[in-house]
Structures are given as C-alpha cells and as structure tokens.
Amino acid sequence: MKLNDIGEFGFIKRITPDTIYDDRNVLRAIGDDAAVFTVDHNECIVLTTDLLVERIHFIKESVQGYELGYKSLAVNLSDIAAMGAKPQHAFVSIGIPIETPLEYLDELYRGMKQLAQLYSVNILGGDTTSSKTDLIINVAVTGAAKKNNILYRNTAKAGDAIYCTGFLGDSRAGLDFILQNKNPQHDYEKELLHAHTLPRPHVEEGLFLSNTGAVHSCIDVSDGLSSDLMHIAEESNVGFIVDEKSIPISPQLQQYCDDNALNAIDYALSGGEDYVLVCTVDEKTSLQLEKNFYNTFNRAIYKIGIITHDKNYVMKKRDGSLINIKPGGWDHFA
C-alpha cells in the first residue's frame, strides 16, 4: 500500500491511534483547526501549526518574500480565529537553501512581522536550519481562550443555520494569475490576486462569534467551502444543504468570471484558501447574530444554508433542484 492509495486523510487516520497518553487536560487533539488543552480549569491554550514547502505550497519565483512571510503566518492566525481564540505567540521554523538571497528572507520576515504586529502576536521562537533544495517554513501559533468560548468543528446541530463571514472564491481566482503567469490589469483583477497572496485572517470575526455564545461550530475555509462544510458535517454526524443563490460572490469575482466565461460558484465551492470563517448557529438566534455582526463590522454576515439530520451533502440550485456535492478541496497525497 502506498501513500497515494490512502490519501492525506487516510494517512491522518493511520497515525492518530495511540497519540494520547494523558488526557486529563486535553480538550481537543488531532482533528480540528487547532488542538486545545487547559492550563487551569478555565484557561485554555489553542495551538495550530502549518508547514509550507516550496514547489508544493508556493513557487518561490512567483511569490514575493513579503507575501510568503505574511501568508505563512496568516493561515495559522486563521486557524486560531476558527477556534474563537485570541492569537498570542508564533514560533517559526525555517529551512533555507544556502543560496537564498538575504533580501528575500528579510522581506519574508518583514511580511510576517507586519501581520504579527497587526494582531499583537509575538514571534517567540522557532528553529533555523539549512535545506538542500526547497525553502521550508513551519509556523506554530498559540492562542488563548476561556474553555467555554472555544468553537469546535464537531458540534454542529441539525437545524443550525450556516453562516460565512466573507466572500468565497476570490483567492482561487487570484491563483489563476499566478498559475497562468499573467499580470492582473484591472483593479478588480488586482483585488483577486491580493485575496490570494495577502488574505486577511478573520481574527476579530472569530472572537466576535465566540463571544456571542450562540455559535455551535466553526471552521475556516482553507480547503474550499464544500470540503470544509464536509469536515463540519462529518465530524458532527450531520448533513447540510447549501443554497447556491446565497453563496457570497464578490463583485470582482463575478466580473472576472463574466469576462472569462467561468462559473463563480465553482470557484466559491472548490477554490479554497479564502480564510473566511464558516459557522453554524441555532436558527432561532440567527437574526440577532446578523444584526450584531452588522453593528460590529458594518457589513453583513452571509447565511448560506442549513444543517440537516440526514448525512447528505446537498446544494440547492437556483432553479430549486437539489444536487449532491462532492469534496473539491485538496488532498496532498491523492
């Protein structure tokens, strides 16, 4: 049997047994956006880590150092946000091919530090080493939260309304410019590229959702809306119906898709790397949530579907018909 026979999630299942030897202060282990452990009966540490490898996650020649540094921290802040925690400390391990220009590395750390400063996150440590071929960056970030404020992905309830804190699909459209080696010409194209290279982690939104006390489950959209909704559904033992006409598409993505005869919904469902939050809340509290979100952020939170008892993953099309949706996200070993 080989790695690509079992896939990334098969591999994770394979390595998960026998990983917990003392569960007294463990609230969440492998299987969420971050792990959670308690320090006293009430205070929790949330910890997430992401490994970025050249030629897998990025092509050094097509990403600027600043953007690479920014994004390698941003994806971790997004995981902390999805847990409803406040990010605190970052730990950066870097493996550097010896010929890498120092200027590139300076820019990388500048991007990381500017984002860290924005959220008062300290870079507290890490490891520096060389690498023969590829640039390697592993960032780990800790966050703090009260035990009762943490948002998990395995606690969605049938009947919950599904919400999303921002536009979907922009990042994947931005990636088109990189993959096709095209420079964006129009402002709306630049915005799409920007959504891919410098995504804003929804840290404030995560803290807001956590503080409402009404959110049942939460995840950040890294793999793609359909895949990430499936993570929630699978782990919560429920299904979902997502409403095509309610999926928030930005004006810039709509224009890009119109100009190039593309389907914006495909980008939104399967694109990934949006780093907005998707959460589920009791239907009864949903109007209040919409109002409070608007009052806090001066923009809407988008209701995109409902959680169902049955375990089907369904999209209601514009014409009212229902179709099953399949994971469109990324499997590193598939």
Added chain:
Amino acid sequence: MKLNDIGEFGFIKRITPDTIYDDRNVLRAIGDDAAVFTVDHNECIVLTTDLLVERIHFIKESVQGYELGYKSLAVNLSDIAAMGAKPQHAFVSIGIPIETPLEYLDELYRGMKQLAQLYSVNILGGDTTSSKTDLIINVAVTGAAKKNNILYRNTAKAGDAIYCTGFLGDSRAGLDFILQNKNPQHDYEKELLHAHTLPRPHVEEGLFLSNTGAVHSCIDVSDGLSSDLMHIAEESNVGFIVDEKSIPISPQLQQYCDDNALNAIDYALSGGEDYVLVCTVDEKTSLQLEKNFYNTFNRAIYKIGIITHDKNYVMKKRDGSLINIKPGGWDHFA
C-alpha cells in the same frame, strides 16, 4: 551579503528585532532552549520546536524510520528538559515525498509514539503535506512549569560550579559509523551508535535540577559541550574554565578512541547531540547536589568546571596549562 556571510547566529540576530508586540506574559522569547510564557501569574507554558530536513539532518537511506521518529521527538524533549519543565504535548508537521514507503512512515510514527508514551507526552496535532524531494519533520513540544522553577541559560553566576548529567562524545562517535558506512561490530560500538540514533532525553534530570532550587542556569548539549557552554557564558555575560580531566568519557568512547588513535576529549568538546544537561550551581550547594543526584538516580553528576568573572572560555589541560577553546559546534549557514 549572503546567508553564509552572516551564519546561523547572525541570521537569528537579524530576524530577532521587532518580534515582541505584547510582552505582558512573556518570560523568555528567542534565545533559549525554549520560549516561556505565563498563563496566570504562576503557571508557565514552555514551547520548543525543531525542524529536521532530509540531507541536512539525516540521510534517509542510513537511518531507520523508527530511529528518525524517536529522535525528532527526543531532541525537543531534551529542550524542554533543559528548561526544567515537564513535557506535555507534541505537534508534528511532516512533509512527505509521495514515493516514501508507508512502512517507513509507520515505523517513524511508532518510534515517536513509543518515546511519547515513555514520558506521557500526547501528540495533539500537527500538519501533513507532501514534499517534492526531501522528507521534512517539524516537531513542536509544550511543557509545563511553575514560573520560579524554570531554568534559563542566561543566569549563570561567576563562581558557579559547572555540572553535566551524563557522558559526552558518544553520539559523535556513533555518527562515525553512519558517515563511514560501517556496521558496528563490538558491543561498545553498538552502544555508541545507539547513543547517536536513540539518545535519551534527560527529562527526569531536568525536573530534578529544577526542583533543587539551587541551579542557576541550564542548557542541553546539542551543538557540542564547548559551543553550549559558550551559549551559557555569552548570554550570562561570564566566562568559564572547564577541567579536561573531569569531562566524563564513557568506557565505550574511551575504547573506541584507543582502538582508532582518536582523542576522546575532541569528541566530548565538539561532538554535539549528546542531549545530556549542563547546568551551573552555587559552589556552596554543590556537594549537596552531588549527594541528592546520586540518591535519586543511583549514578553520579559530573562536576566539570567553574564559571568565571572574566569572559574567557578556557580549558585546563591535564598538565595544568590553560588553553582557550573555540566553538566546535554546528552553524547551519557557515
């Protein structure tokens, strides 16, 4: 300017500015075996992370999966031990070339989990991804300690006695067999190889030292005794005299060096990867420490020198003459 002009420690100095934005709960940032932050006024989290890259830290063809998994966790447990903390949770990021045999990965996780179980350390999370060329493993480990029990490296005092919790140089001798592609024949050779491939992190020793309340500073020997003593001295603004005849050489290293006309002291001073602890204690408490250590572990702790006011790094040779010693450890970018 290039990376190899400034070296690893120059690079770390370059990236350290502007990394702390909120120091209210930070006890130690970049510059020790691990970072330390408080959760309440008394409880601390200690966090360390190590990145291992194929063809830099290991040659996949000459290390078994079990050993690689074991050691990638062991080096982190050693860092936690050097802080006087109790290791608790591990986070494993892995980047895997797609053709890697699953059996190798199973063995890797088996080695890691067996060591984790030995110290009741949970593997709480991580990241799994692919890699084009090299196998990449980043392990982060958290530990817990009371604020007053943490052992730093920058707090050695002039007049302190320097101690070491085990033999030095065995690991480097074991590496000889790997580098020369030789199979160890005699038992003592096998023990040396074992010291390199499956080093025992001195976790209990670290907790013991921390609980004495008498230890002023501590570090684990990863770079090599001379380099690691220099880390303590430089950060504490002191010097040291290490006594050649007191450096603990194992019978197996002595025999290996006798058989091959090698100098055991060179292996001990510059070898590295011993993962024993070196600490400094008030000279007045040193006899008590030796007695308690012996009563606890049924073996000796070795007094190897003293901390001095002047900032010289000196070895007293067997004939009584004093020589300056130079760093013999590893710089990844030099």
